[in-house]
Amino acid sequence: MGYFLLISFAIFLAFMLIDRPLLVIAFKDGQLVRHKGKVPKGFLHDCQDIAKRHPFTGTVKVYSNRFKPAKVVLSRSIDHRTQQRIKNVFPHQSFK
Template identity: 45%
Template sequence: MSLMDMLYVILVAAIIIFWLVAIDRSILVVSFKDGHLVRSKGHFPPTFKHNLIDIAQHEPFSGEIKVYQQRTGAKLAFSKQVPKKIQQRIRNVFPHQGFTRQSSTLKKGR
C-alpha cells in the first residue's frame, strides 16, 4: 500500500467521521413565529401537531423545536427563543410512543 493510498483512506475516514458528528440528523423540525406554525419537516404525529398549535395559540412564541432519535428514545431540543414555561408544556404533550422505531416497524409488518 503506497503513501497515496493511505492518505486516501485517511481522507475518506475523516469525511465519514465528520458526516456522523457534524451533520444535524433530526427526525422532525418545527418552526414557529409569533405563535404560528411556519415550517415543519419530518414525521409529525397529528396529535402532537394539534397540541403544539394549541399551545402556540394560547401563548404565542417564536423558535424552533427539533426531535432526535436516540437509542433510548426520542429527544426534544429547543432553540433559545422558546421560553422555559412553553418548553415544559411541549414536553408534557410530547408523544414518546409516536417516535419509537419499534412501533413504526410493527405497523409496516401488519
C-alpha cells in the same frame, strides 16, 4: 494509505456534524411556519394550541437515539414555561 485515512476521517466528521432530526416544527410569533417529517397529528395540534395561547418564535426538533426512544430539543428563544408545556404533550410512545 494516508489519503484513505484522511478521506475516511473527513467523511466521518461530516457525518457527525450534519443535523439529522426525525422531525422539525418551526413557529414564528405563534403561527406554524413549517413542519418536516412525520409529525403525530395530536402533537402538532397541541403545539399549535400552546402557540396560540402563548405566542413564541422558535423550533421544536425531535432526534432519535439508539438507547432512548426520542429526544426533544427546543430552541433557546422559547421561554422555559412554554418549553415545559411542549415537553409535557410530547408523545413518547409514537417514537419507539
